[in-house]
Amino acid sequence: MSLNGSELQNIYAIVLASGWKLLWSVVVFIVGKRLIQYLVNVLGKSMDRHDFDESLHTFLIPAIRLGLYVILGIMIASMLGVEMASVIALLASAGLAVGLALQGSLANLAGGVLIMALRPFKVGDFVEAAGYSGTIEQIQIFHTYLRTPDNRRVIIPNAQLSNSSAINYSTNPIRRLSLTFSARYSDDIGQVKDLLRRVVQNHPLVLPDPAPQIVVGEHGDHGLTYFVRVWVERGDYWTVNFDLLEKVKIEFDQAGIEIPFAQMDVNVKGTGNM
Numbered sequence: 001m002s003l004n005g006s007e008l009q010n011i012y013a014i015v016l017a018s019g020w021k022l023l024w025s026v027v028v029f030i031v032g033k034r035l036i037q038y039l040v041n042v043l044g045k046s047m048d049r050h051d052f053d054e055s056l057h058t059f060l061i062p063a064i065r066l067g068l069y070v071i072l073g074i075m076i077a078s079m080l081g082v083e084m085a086s087v088i089a090l091l092a093s094a095g096l097a098v099g100l101a102l103q104g105s106l107a108n109l110a111g112g113v114l115i116m117a118l119r120p121f122k123v124g125d126f127v128e129a130a131g132y133s134g135t136i137e138q139i140q141i142f143h144t145y146l147r148t149p150d151n152r153r154v155i156i157p158n159a160q161l162s163n164s165s166a167i168n169y170s171t172n173p174i175r176r177l178s179l180t181f182s183a184r185y186s187d188d189i190g191q192v193k194d195l196l197r198r199v200v201q202n203h204p205l206v207l208p209d210p211a212p213q214i215v216v217g218e219h220g221d222h223g224l225t226y227f228v229r230v231w232v233e234r235g236d237y238w239t240v241n242f243d244l245l246e247k248v249k250i251e252f253d254q255a256g257i258e259i260p261f262a263q264m265d266v267n268v269k270g271t272g273n274m
Helices: 005-049 054-079 084-101 103-118 158-162 189-202 234-255
Strands: 126-129 132-139 143-147 153-157 166-168 174-183 213-219 224-233
Touching: 005 054, 103 132, 103 143, 103 153, 103 158, 132 153, 143 158, 153 158, 174 234, 189 213, 189 224, 189 234, 224 234
Parallel strands: none
Antiparallel strands: 126 132, 126 166, 132 143, 143 153, 174 224, 213 224
């Protein structure tokens, strides 16, 4: 089969036009990619300059980047001659298929949106959630990154966080510290309470208001249990906890107050002459 001159010219024109479209599409992609990177960097620096919440920063930047790339893809498809109706239909079909295949990821996305909208916690908060305790490092589109006290990094799906209970220890500036101490039944209650009160009042990090509470809480198997409840600044919680445990033991020893412990007395009865 031979082609005449006009047909060859038409094929040449089509190939040339397609080549130019393809070339321009590549140029638009390269320029668009660099422009997206520039815009994202500018936005990130602007958010840093205006002290935006770190949670919003880590969540919005990836979402905006993804949205810009979707717009760039639609522009390139239009330049290549793809009809927008076809693109929309293709995106709808692909979205349905991807949605069915990635239900968990979409649930994580929805969970991330809920977290950013309701703000149960933010970057820097110390929380207990999904069976882990630690400081929130990043809140991203699909996952939240948490750093445990022993410096492990835990990646928790946002769907799990948004659908389960969480304790935020950083919401309020002060916390109540509750400790228990035991003394023998033979030890004077007034003396024990005065000693505990003196230890608490002499600690510089214990807040005077709300006032500390020292009460007899339980009658145990081996002695009385005293409840000591004090209020401290959020950041001083563990320091005061360990200090009081140590200082109370020292004061008990100096005052001759023993901390009761479980013990067993064994009586051996002789059954004959040895």
